Amino acid sequence: MESLQKIGVPIAAILVFLVLWEALVRLNGWPDYVMASPSDLPQAYARFWELFLVGAWQTLWRTVAGLLLAVIVGVLIGMVMGFSRIMRDALYPLLVGFNAIPKATLVPVLALLFIGQHDFNTVMMAFLISFFPIAVSVGIGLSTLEPEYRDILRSLGASRVTIFRKIALPKTLPEFFGALKVSVTLAFIGTNLVEIVSPHGRGLGALFLSGQTNSNYPLMFAVLIALAVLGIALYYAVVFLERVFAGWAERETT
Amino acid sequence: MDNLIDIKGVRHAYRTKAGPLPVLDGLDIQVAESEFCAVVGPSGCGKSTLTRLVAGLMRPDEGEVWLHGKRVTSPRKTVGMAFQNPVLLEWRNILDNVILPLEIVAPSMPRRDRVARAEALLEMVGLSGFEGKRPSELSGGMRQRASLCRAIVHKPDVLIMDEPFGALDNFTREDLWQTMRDLRAKEPFTAVLITHDLRESVFLGDQVIVLSGRPARTQYVLDVTLPDDRTIDILYEREAGEMLHILRDQIKIAQGRGAAEAQ
Ligand SMILES: Nc1ncnc2c1ncn2[C@@H]1O[C@H](COP(=O)(O)OP(=O)(O)OP(=O)(O)O)[C@@H](O)[C@H]1O
Numbered sequence: 001m002e003s004l005q006k007i008g009v010p011i012a013a014i015l016v017f018l019v020l021w022e023a024l025v026r027l028n029g030w031p032d033y034v035m036a037s038p039s040d041l042p043q044a045y046a047r048f049w050e051l052f053l054v055g056a057w058q059t060l061w062r063t064v065a066g067l068l069l070a071v072i073v074g075v076l077i078g079m080v081m082g083f084s085r086i087m088r089d090a091l092y093p094l095l096v097g098f099n100a101i102p103k104a105t106l107v108p109v110l111a112l113l114f115i116g117q118h119d120f121n122t123v124m125m126a127f128l129i130s131f132f133p134i135a136v137s138v139g140i141g142l143s144t145l146e147p148e149y150r151d152i153l154r155s156l157g158a159s160r161v162t163i164f165r166k167i168a169l170p171k172t173l174p175e176f177f178g179a180l181k182v183s184v185t186l187a188f189i190g191t192n193l194v195e196i197v198s199p200h201g202r203g204l205g206a207l208f209l210s211g212q213t214n215s216n217y218p219l220m221f222a223v224l225i226a227l228a229v230l231g232i233a234l235y236y237a238v239v240f241l242e243r244v245f246a247g248w249a250e251r252e253t254t
Numbered sequence: 255m256d257n258l259i260d261i262k263g264v265r266h267a268y269r270t271k272a273g274p275l276p277v278l279d280g281l282d283i284q285v286a287e288s289e290f291c292a293v294v295g296p297s298g299c300g301k302s303t304l305t306r307l308v309a310g311l312m313r314p315d316e317g318e319v320w321l322h323g324k325r326v327t328s329p330r331k332t333v334g335m336a337f338q339n340p341v342l343l344e345w346r347n348i349l350d351n352v353i354l355p356l357e358i359v360a361p362s363m364p365r366r367d368r369v370a371r372a373e374a375l376l377e378m379v380g381l382s383g384f385e386g387k388r389p390s391e392l393s394g395g396m397r398q399r400a401s402l403c404r405a406i407v408h409k410p411d412v413l414i415m416d417e418p419f420g421a422l423d424n425f426t427r428e429d430l431w432q433t434m435r436d437l438r439a440k441e442p443f444t445a446v447l448i449t450h451d452l453r454e455s456v457f458l459g460d461q462v463i464v465l466s467g468r469p470a471r472t473q474y475v476l477d478v479t480l481p482d483d484r485t486i487d488i489l490y491e492r493e494a495g496e497m498l499h500i501l502r503d504q505i506k507i508a509q510g511r512g513a514a515e516a517q
C-alpha cells in the first residue's frame with residue numbers, strides 16, 4: 001500500500017502536468033513553432049531515437065566523470081580545510097570568489113585553453129561548477145566535529161588516520177550527500193552548458209541546438225524532457241547511494 | 255601503597271588571544287588503586303582540563319602527571335573516558351558502539367570475544383536486548399549507560415568521567431549512581447569523576463577533592479568514610495549530611511576566591 005502510494009502519487013502528478021500542458025497549448029491554439037505539446041513528442045522521439053540514445057549517453061558519462069572528479073577534489077580540499085585552520089583561512093575566500101564567477105564565462109576560456117578537446121572541456125566544466133558544495137560541506141563537517149568525538153579515540157592512542165576513518169568520515173557522510181545532491185544537478189547543468197554553447201558539441205545539448213537551428217520545435221521540447229528525465233535519474237542515483245551509505249542519519253518522521 | 259594516579263604541582267595556562275589564561279595552579283591529587291576520586295569545583299575552574307591532562311591528551315606547562323608509575327606524556331591505551339555528552343556514533347548500533355575501543359586497543363581480538371565482552375557489560379547496566387538498537391532509539395539515561403560500557407570495555411586502569419550524569423534528570427541520575435556502584439563491585443577500576451553535584455561526589459567517591467576557583471589548586475580533600483555498599487538513603491543520614499555541609503562550605507570559599515580575582 002505504502003509503496004503503491006510512493007510510486008503512484010508522482011506518476012499521477014506527472015500525468016496531470018502533461019494534461020495541463022496539452023490543454024494549455026490546445027486552448028491557446030499555439031502552433032508547433034510557438035510551443036510544442038506533449039502529443040508532438042512521441043513523433044520526435046520515434047524519428048530521432050538513435051540520436052537521443054547517443055546524446056543521452058554522452059551527456060551522462062561526461063556528467064558522471066565531472067562529478068567523480070568533483071567528489072575527489074572536493075573531498076581533498078574539504079579535508080585540508082577541515083583539518084587546518086590556516087588552510088581554511090587561506091582557501092575560503094579563493095573558493096567563494098571562484099564560485100561567484102558565472103560559469104558561462106568559463107566556456108570560452110576553457111575552449112581557448114584546450115582547443116577542440118570537447119570531451120575534456122565538458123568534463124572540466126561539470127567538475128568546476130560542482131566541486132564547491134562538496135568542498136565546503138566536507139570542510140565544515142570536519143571542522144565542527146565535537147572534540148569529544150575525537151577524544152574517545154585519541155585518548156586510546158589512535159592515529160589521525162584511524163580517527164578520520166572511524167569517526168570523522170562517517171560522521172560527515174550526511175552532509176556530504178546533502179552537498180552531492182546539489183552538485184549532481186550543477187554538474188548536469190555544466191555539461192549541458194558546454195554542449196549547447198560549443199559550435200561542434202555533442203550530447204543532448206547539441207541535439208537541442210540542432211533542433212533550434214532547424215526550427216524543429218518538437219525536437220527541442222523532446223530534448224528538454226529527456227534532460228529532465230536524465231536529471232531525475234542522476235538525482236535519484238545519489239539518493240540511492242545516500243540510503244546505502246548514510247541511511248542511519250534518516251530519522252523516522254512520526 | 256603506591257598511588258595509581260599521582261598529580262604533582264601541576265600548573266597550566268591556555269594561550270588565548272588576550273594573553274595566557276592560567277587555569278591550573280598548584281594541583282596535587284593522589285588516587286590509590288581501585289579508589290574512586292570525585293572532583294568538585296566552581297564552574298570554569300579547570301576540571302575538564304584536569305581530565306585531559308590525566309588522559310594524556312595534553313601536557314601541563316609545569317608539574318608532573320604519573321599513571322601506574324609512568325610519567326604521562328601522551329595518550330595511552332589504558333584509560334577510558336566518558337563525557338556529559340554520551341557521544342555515541344549514530345551509524346553504529348549499541349553493541350558496535352561499545353566494541354569501538356577494542357578495535358583500537360585489541361585489534362587481534364576475535365569478534366566473538368568482543369561481542370561476548372560487550373554483551374556482558376550491557377547486561378550489567380541493564381541494557382540487555384538493546385544491542386541492535388541505534389543510539390537515537392534510546393533515552394538519555396540509556397545512552398549514558400552505553401557510553402559507560404564503552405569507557406570500560408577494554409578494562410582500563412583508569413576511568414575518567416567528566417560530568418557524565420550532568421544532563422540527566424534527578425531520578426535517572428540516582429539510578430545511574432547505583433549502576434556505577436554495582437559496576438565497580440564487579441569490575442574494579444580506578445576512577446576520576448568530575449561533577450557539579452555534591453551528593454553525587456559523596457555517594458560515589460572514596461575521596462572528594464575540592465578545587466579552588468580558576469586558576470585551580472587543590473583546596474580541600476575529604477575522605478568519605480561511608481561503607482562501600484551504600485544506598486541512596488545514606489545521603490539523608492547524619493554522617494553524609496555533615497560531609498555535604500563541609501563540602502558546601504568549601505565550595506563557597508572556592509567561589510569567593512574566584513569572584514575576588516575576577517574583579
Ligand atoms: N582550549 C582552550 N583554549 C583556551 N581556553 C580554554 C581552552 N579550554 C578551556 N579554556 C578555558 O579554561 C578555563 C577552564 O576550562 P575547563 O573546561 O577546564 O573548566 P571546567 O572546570 O571543566 O568548566 P565547567 O565546570 O564549565 O565544565 C575556562 O575559563 C575555559 O574558558
Ligand SMILES: [Mg+2]
Nearest residue numbers: 301302303416
Ligand atoms: Mg568541564
